[in-house]
Amino acid sequence: MSRTSSDGALVARARGGDGRAAEELAGRHVQTAWKAAYAITGRRDLADDAVQDGFERAFSALDRFDVSRPFGPWVNRIVANRAITLASRGVQAVEFDESLHAGSAEADLSAHEVRDALRGLDPDRRAVVVLRLVLGFTPDESAEILDVPVGTVHSRLHRALADMRRLLEVPAA
């Protein structure tokens, strides 16, 4: 497999039953998807579940993927949706809570502060922050994913950033 194969080429091969192409495609996007899921859920076990379920759904629906569009946002959208659902069920989730930055000893204090502040946001606002700023979805796309009006996306992001500035003691931009 060429390392320079485009996502579209890998999708085409995967649709033809090429397992190695599917593995390479998944490997390219799993990191970003997981980090977004982790930022949304704040829990490693839920992020794992969101990614596993999301990729499972994505690859089982590969025939329905529009190859004229980029693959990354498509799979990220599916994983983010799962993460939002799981995060909304937080109290029903089992297992062992861990802090958002557990296991990231290399991260500096500033990054820890930001992640802690992110974790302190209301889940709805946190999801908007991740969709808009981390995954780069447009307001329209974010609204579709969250099933809310575009205006709600704008207001949640505005309030989330205001909360973040307050928590991080940064003056308003």
Next chain:
Amino acid sequence: MTDPVEDRIRSAVDDGPGPSHELVSRVTRAAGESVERRPARARRGLSWRRPLVLAGAAVVLAAGGAFAAVMADRGSDTAVPLTPEAAAGVRESAILARAPWLVPGRTPGRLQTTRPLPSLVYPEGTTYRRALNRLVESIAADGTLPDEAMLAPPLRNGRVWTRTPSGPRLSLTAPFGWHVPSGRIAFPSYAIPGDVPTDEAVARAEAIQREGLTAADGVILDIPRLPACQRLAKAKPCKLAPVTPAN
């Protein structure tokens, strides 16, 4: 001009924790297997997600709750929907055929009166949620236990899910937990997110009963919240009431 707070958020997430190697390996391997086995699935006429369907389920909408639950009906043949092939697999299984959470009897299964079944040892890193999903998927697919899990002796003292040196272990006697103190063994159930309008939730639940989970996106296997005494090896065992004809 970019907002410095926005930049800090992006950096903090980008530079933050990443998935474990084990998870990446599992996800990529599953992606490969998924596309390779797709023709076989198509020949069988089965959906990959079909395992999560409940045959003969009763629909219960939790009034005012966050979720609409789709719960197993004890009158069903099994608490997991089965194709004829999968049903044959369950009947032939010395373990599954007598699992009270899967094949309901005339009276509710009780921990006190159920002969303990073996446990399943899953690969390191498997979460309880994942273990339950894989168990249900595998049974509904062909009436067998998950390939990646190994059989081990029964868990003791009413444990349901616990960490052991050989890996996380799931009880096959009561994988969805049991009621304290009655000992009643729980069935699998499914949920629809609470932001789905009621009419839509009812339609989805009916579609699951009729056509399977693939007919309704957003329906997920309910993962019970286990008390410490059912999941922590060092916790005191849960209290169990004596079984009497009255209860």
